[in-house]
Amino acid sequence: MNFNKKSPWILHYDGSSCNGCDIGVLACLTPLYDVERFGVINTGNPRHADILLLTGSLNAQNIPVVQQIYDQMPEPKVVAAIGICATSGGIFAECYNVVGGVDKVLPVDVYVPGCAARPQAIIDGVVKALSILDEKQNALKGR
Amino acid sequence: MGKRTVIPFGPQHPVLPEPIHLDLVLEDEKVVEAIPQIGYIHRGLEKLVEKRDFKQYTYVAERICGICSFMHGMGYCMAVEGIMEIEVPERGKFLRTIWAEVSRIHSHLLWLGLTADAFGFESLFMHSWRLREEVLDLFEQTTGGRVIFSVCDIGGVRKDIDAEMLNTMVSVLTRMEKELRDLTDVFLNDMSVKHRTVGVGVLSKEKAQETGAVGPMARASGISVDMRTLGYAAYKHLQFEPITAEAGDSYARMEVRIGEVYQAIELIRQCVELIPEGDVITKIKGNPNGEHFIRLEQPRGEVIYYVKANGTSFLDRFRVRTPTFANVPALLETLKDCDLADVPILILTIDPCISCTER
Numbered sequence A: 001m002n003f004n005k006k007s008p009w010i011l012h013y014d015g016s017s018c019n020g021c022d023i024g025v026l027a028c029l030t031p032l033y034d035v036e037r038f039g040v041i042n043t044g045n046p047r048h049a050d051i052l053l054l055t056g057s058l059n060a061q062n063i064p065v066v067q068q069i070y071d072q073m074p075e076p077k078v079v080a081a082i083g084i085c086a087t088s089g090g091i092f093a094e095c096y097n098v099v100g101g102v103d104k105v106l107p108v109d110v111y112v113p114g115c116a117a118r119p120q121a122i123i124d125g126v127v128k129a130l131s132i133l134d135e136k137q138n139a140l141k142g143r
Numbered sequence B: 001m002g003k004r005t006v007i008p009f010g011p012q013h014p015v016l017p018e019p020i021h022l023d024l025v026l027e028d029e030k031v032v033e034a035i036p037q038i039g040y041i042h043r044g045l046e047k048l049v050e051k052r053d054f055k056q057y058t059y060v061a062e063r064i065c066g067i068c069s070f071m072h073g074m075g076y077c078m079a080v081e082g083i084m085e086i087e088v089p090e091r092g093k094f095l096r097t098i099w100a101e102v103s104r105i106h107s108h109l110l111w112l113g114l115t116a117d118a119f120g121f122e123s124l125f126m127h128s129w130r131l132r133e134e135v136l137d138l139f140e141q142t143t144g145g146r147v148i149f150s151v152c153d154i155g156g157v158r159k160d161i162d163a164e165m166l167n168t169m170v171s172v173l174t175r176m177e178k179e180l181r182d183l184t185d186v187f188l189n190d191m192s193v194k195h196r197t198v199g200v201g202v203l204s205k206e207k208a209q210e211t212g213a214v215g216p217m218a219r220a221s222g223i224s225v226d227m228r229t230l231g232y233a234a235y236k237h238l239q240f241e242p243i244t245a246e247a248g249d250s251y252a253r254m255e256v257r258i259g260e261v262y263q264a265i266e267l268i269r270q271c272v273e274l275i276p277e278g279d280v281i282t283k284i285k286g287n288p289n290g291e292h293f294i295r296l297e298q299p300r301g302e303v304i305y306y307v308k309a310n311g312t313s314f315l316d317r318f319r320v321r322t323p324t325f326a327n328v329p330a331l332l333e334t335l336k337d338c339d340l341a342d343v344p345i346l347i348l349t350i351d352p353c354i355s356c357t358e359r
């Protein structure tokens, strides 16, 4: 098993969400769900992050920001789209300033449904992301 | 006088989950000026009224912001009801008030946690959010959702709360109140917390008036404004006074918000005592035609909704002026001459909600 499977560090960025999913992500860190006991740490620094959690849809102004965060993360990395906004644009898909889901710009590995996504679902998404992270790590080793 | 340096702050930064960008102009360690730049979360949902009919739009209005989601839905519904001259049944109004006050508790606890995090008091953050989860459980039991409820509808509310649940709510909140007292003690009396908040980011009464601050920001500077005193929903039946403080610093703003949590619990108690039996929603007929303007008190302050309808099922125009937008000039005022290290806590004391500001 790879070391980062034991303790993935996550980075959260809010695309253009309504906050509903953001506070779901934050709630995962608080005592009721407490993912830190599994070694999951929320970091603010892209260089430290293994998993990128994105909430909300993308618009022209935040695409470069998201792209930059993604580029700054070291390999292997996993992207998880949290909530239906990040998946497809959701209820806002027809808004003039919404480009669409995260997968318009970044390769998304895990989609977490829900509006708002529940903390349980988000944790499940992170767990799914772990095995993908593991695969990517092994692929890197083989190179 | 030192050389001027510009430090970009954001859009991705550790203070808030939401992106905001500020250019901080510094002279040594002092901030001389802060230039905000927004637009990272703009979706353009006001224009969505042209694609969703006025009944469907209730659910879009709720998603203006996931923290005050209930109140956004309620404000929009009240505006449409104003146009169509619909009288909401009394029980519906009381239920709206109860949910609105529960939202206020959840929002203020969320803010208290984030503030504690901003001055580096992690366990206080955890405890505030632990309490908040109990409030979210109440929401889940009564509406089925944690943050987005879809329970407010034009003409009333879509779900009733039975008497047993209402009593459970009161007993849960009473228990919470006890735990909250311990937290309050830390927030208001702990030396290190005071060190970070007392005298930091003072907004004088004059400046608050001049910049048009609203909500707790204005009340902490001694201006007694609270839209709830207008008596919308069931507030006209309830006894309360706006909570104010004089100092206008970060500490005073914390004091006001903590006071409002207790006030909200008290208001819910009053509602549960006074709530009449009856229907919770009236049927609506036809389409709205005309315009209406509504002011509400959200956790962050006064919010304004404007709706213009043309007799079809699609509205002409929907407009929101959110409290954070009104508080940004006041924020820039407090940022002047502050230390760079105090910037995160100052940004937090206006309780910023970027998502509703940019919509």
Ligand code: SF4
Pocket: A016, A017, A018, A019, A020, A021, A022, A055, A056, A082, A083, A084, A085, A086, A090, A091, A114, A115, A116, A117, B063, B066, B148
């Ligand atoms: S999925 Fe729903 S709750 Fe999440 S950001 Fe979008 S609108 Fe908000």
